[in-house]
Amino acid sequence: MGKILVFAEKPSVGRELAKVLNCNQNKGSYIEGSKYVVTWALGHLVGLQDPEDYDVKYKKWSMETLPMIPKPMKLTVLKKTSKQFYEVKKLMLRSDIDEIIIATDAGREGELVARWTIEKAGVRKPIKRLWISSQTNKAILDGFKNLRPGSEYVNLYKAAVCRAEADWVVGLNVTRALTCKYNAQLSAGRVQSPTLAMIVQREEDIKSFKPKNYYTITAKNNNVSLQWVNNNNTQSIFEESTANNILTKVKGRDAKVVSVTESLKKKLSPALYDxxxxxxxxxxxxxxxxxxxxxxxxxxxxxxxxxxxxxxxxxxxxxxxxxxxxxxxxxxxxxxxxxxxxxxxxxxxxxxxxxxxxxxxxxxxxxxxxxxxxxxxxxxxxxxxxxxxxxxxxxxxMMPPFEYLQTNIETEINGEKFVAKGKVIKSKGWKAAYDREDMEDGPSEDGLKDQVLPLLKKGDTLEINSVDSNKLQTKAPARFNEGTLLSAMENPQKFISVDKDSARTLGATGGLGTVATRADIIEKLFNSFSLEKKGKEIVPTAKAKQLMELVPSELKSPLLTAKWEGDLEDISKGRKDAEKFLVDMRNYATALVQNVKVNGNKFVHENITGKKCPSCGKYMLEVKNKIGVMNVCQDRECGHREGVSRTTNARCPECKKKLELRGHGDGQIYVCPGTSCNFREKAVQFNKRFSNTGKVDKREVSNYMNKMKKEAEEGLDNPFAALLGNMKFDNK
Incomplete structure (x- = not known):
């Protein structure tokens, strides 16, 4: 009786499967037992061929060779993991291996990792599928008792191939077209382009936003604060004269309680995490x-x-x-x-x-x-x-609902409506699981704050001590951070203007990308210098703004990629033909390239420096990524890049901001980015005091700063004397 080959996605998972399956002969690239042989990929071992592998003419990036539409598309062994591929191939073709169990991640990409490897190895042996949601011994054993036939996942594999081929045909063609046309490193894709478009549009909305004044009116007595609202329960008044008229009307008058409503509210816990x-x-x-x-x-x-x-x-x-x-x-x-x-x-x-x-x-x-x-x-x-x-x-x-008594009070002051609300917690329920009781609460829908209310009934009179008008301004939309950007990618219909049918399509298809790809797309936009961070906020660069003017408009629409994801889902369920999808993608890529070719716009580097590239002599560009600043050569074919500064975990001894590390070799210095702080010091000296990790010991910092203050007081020729002379230091 032959053996069964188990193919995992990573070595760590392979080792765990081998342990559970009693395989104990470690052969380096696989682990063998009496019944099973466990091996693994290192992520993808096989991928789609690069353009130049189809035809040598594609080696040079040129508009004349576009679009590139190879058919059929071919697989190639990836160089960096080729050694493991040939080890896996050898095992798959071993005469005593009768069956292959795919044990890669249970999803579309996991299926692709395994099937592409099997296809490239030229194996025609029976396939079964391990489909589990956790890596515990029990889950693995249960999974092996309930293996599914590989045929159940053929459509999932087809959908994965369609995704990969579509991204190659569309992404590589548009990226080459943009780069060649404008002689700049520009990239585009079915998910990254609409994601970037939303961020650029948000920045435009912020810049064009004109704040408007509005007013709210608050009446107070000793025990309660009342808020003016109109008949639609809206607090904002956009005409100053209207606000003044209401103030005149209610000042010096008492409030009469019109109604007091109490209702017991129950709030269930938020849903489990995806x-x-x-x-x-x-x-x-x-x-x-x-x-x-x-x-x-x-x-x-x-x-x-x-x-x-x-x-x-x-x-x-x-x-x-x-x-x-x-x-x-x-x-x-x-x-x-x-x-x-x-x-x-x-x-x-x-x-x-x-x-x-x-x-x-x-x-x-x-x-x-x-x-x-x-x-x-x-x-x-x-x-x-x-x-x-x-x-x-x-x-x-699994805990009881959060229960509270909601009290709403409506009063009338000389014909104007003023309201208040209060909340009395009856049972913490599921909120008892959290340290911060209100962590799960969002902003109040009506904008009213809960307060402790006195006992009141209809007909009571409240003596009003003061009535005040509060002048406020409307706020521009907030910039995205990574959390809100994920929300926008998941539900783009909430962040852009689309008709009802389009909104339904976006909602039904899960938005831009998938849960597995969104993080990578965001990272890709940072790494291509289209985005930078200001604190937690995500800001588009000048490059991103220009790129959005150059990318074909259809590719910037979230509707396109949403439709694709819907098609891919249908292919995985056997409801749609994979080949028709690929034909559509090839036609679409051809149309996009033509769009770029006829576009009359220009691209101008707005971040060019005065420093020349040491490799090719062209002026370099200054770009920011998540951890600092770099200079990169503007010539795509040169590709030279060098660090300018990076944000470290070391803290400034003076203002506690994270320090930047600038320069190279022995000339590296730590510099505080704080506008009101002048701290800068050679890295060699700083590291000697605060350890090589760059983590600052508080006691050492305090001692060091006191030493510097003492030197300053003694009138030594110290560069920090003027700065530190009048400062006080806390030794706590």
């Missing part, structure tokens, strides 16, 4: 980028095995997972989670539609804890933060 929601909260609460959160989640899933599969777009679990909830709760009955988990276990788990719904789960259910008991001491700070978010959300969906 990847996008987790990335949003990771950014909002901890400042992590989308890419960071995905990377942290991947470690919690693969290495620690304490959370389920991260690349999911569902916020629900299926009915078959309900039976496993007690084991998952027992696993997390530790530390700060023990009380809530025990309370749920001691009661009855009600699997209601708020978190259990088969119809709202596609390939994978929401992110929840596994049955594996975690060792929190093994988690890094970042991992603890993301783990904590998932566990609290998991606990909260």
């Amino acid at each position: 990847l996008t929601e987790l990335q949003r909260d990771g950014n909002k609460i901890w400042g992590y980028s989308a890419k960071q959160t995905l990377s942290i989640m991947q470690r919690l899933y693969e290495n620690h095995k304490v959370l389920t599969y991260p690349r999911t777009d569902s916020r629900y679990i299926t009915t078959d997972v309900v039976a496993t909830l007690p084991d998952r709760l027992k696993a997390i009955s530790i530390g700060a989670y023990r009380a809530a988990a025990t309370q749920i276990l001691n009661g009855r788990i009600v699997a209601n539609k708020s978190f259990v719904d088969n119809s709202r789960v596609s390939d994978h259910h929401a992110i929840i804890p596994t049955e594996e008991r975690p060792n929190l001491t093994n988690l890094s700070t970042e991992e603890k933060h993301i783990y904590d978010l998932v566990i609290k959300r998991f606990l909260s969906v």
